[in-house]
Amino acid sequence: MTSTADKATALQQLHAAPDLLLVVNVWDAITAKVVAETPGTTALATASHGIAAAHGYDDGENIPRDEMIAAVGLIARTAGDLPVTADLEAGYGDPGGTIARAIDVGIVGANLEDQVKPLREAVQAVEAAVAAAEKAGVDFVLNARTDAFLKAGDKDPAAVLDDAIERGRAYLDAGASNFFVPGKLDQTQVGRLVEALGERKVNLIGIPGSIPLKTAQELGVARVSYGPWSQNVALTALAELAEDVYRGGGLPEGTRKLN
Numbered sequence: 001m002t003s004t005a006d007k008a009t010a011l012q013q014l015h016a017a018p019d020l021l022l023v024v025n026v027w028d029a030i031t032a033k034v035v036a037e038t039p040g041t042t043a044l045a046t047a048s049h050g051i052a053a054a055h056g057y058d059d060g061e062n063i064p065r066d067e068m069i070a071a072v073g074l075i076a077r078t079a080g081d082l083p084v085t086a087d088l089e090a091g092y093g094d095p096g097g098t099i100a101r102a103i104d105v106g107i108v109g110a111n112l113e114d115q116v117k118p119l120r121e122a123v124q125a126v127e128a129a130v131a132a133a134e135k136a137g138v139d140f141v142l143n144a145r146t147d148a149f150l151k152a153g154d155k156d157p158a159a160v161l162d163d164a165i166e167r168g169r170a171y172l173d174a175g176a177s178n179f180f181v182p183g184k185l186d187q188t189q190v191g192r193l194v195e196a197l198g199e200r201k202v203n204l205i206g207i208p209g210s211i212p213l214k215t216a217q218e219l220g221v222a223r224v225s226y227g228p229w230s231q232n233v234a235l236t237a238l239a240e241l242a243e244d245v246y247r248g249g250g251l252p253e254g255t256r257k258l259n
Contacts, residue, residue, distance in 0.1 A: 014042055149183030
């Protein structure tokens with residue numbers, strides 16, 4: 001069995017490698033198993049929104065930290081030798097403690113969102129998370145996330161991009177491994193981020209209308225994940241099955257038995 005430290009090193013290497021790292025987010029043991037066993041999978045990522053929804057909570061740290069840690073730990077155990085990075089929201093008011101607990105259950109990377117808090121406060125959260133990982137002796141992949149674009153409202157897009165770049169530099173300087181910028185960014189915005197922060201440092205989310213994966217690769221993006229959208233794909237298939245059954249139909253052709 002691969003050690004937690006070795007999984008962390010492997011995840012760092014995947015982010016630094018020339019090939020774009022693709023992670024399809026999972027939210028429980030069976031989704032982790034299915035994705036882990038899919039050819040081409042090199043790492044797993046959890047989605048806080050998906051885990052919260054599966055446990056009956058709204059997103060936004062409404063699921064208790066104990067339940068979230070238990071959920072990501074189960075996914076890490078299910079993943080076997082594959083490294084797992086977890087979405088731990090903003091760290092539940094205790095980013096260092098939350099990262100330490102995640103490492104204890106086998107997690108080797110995490111998203112930590114800033115919620116567009118004052119920059120110094122957000123940097124302190126990154127510093128606490130980095131310190132916890134260093135204390136654990138793990139080369140943890142801290143994916144510091146900014147909500148600058150998600151919460152931009154009617155702000156000038158150029159000012160939003162400048163804010164994101166400033167935050168990215170600050171988080172990377174504080175020890176974060178990568179900088180995660182969710183939102184519907186265009187090619188020019190992504191290019192500016194990579195130019196300012198460095199190749200293989202910027203991570204994106206795949207959403208309807210986002211730039212093609214080939215373009216992300218060419219621009220020097222490190223990773224693309226899918227957040228709650230993978231769960232939306234699965235739930236869409238479930239809803240469509242129910243609709244078809246109620247119309248007198250049944251299982252769609254090509255359905256595979258995956259569990």
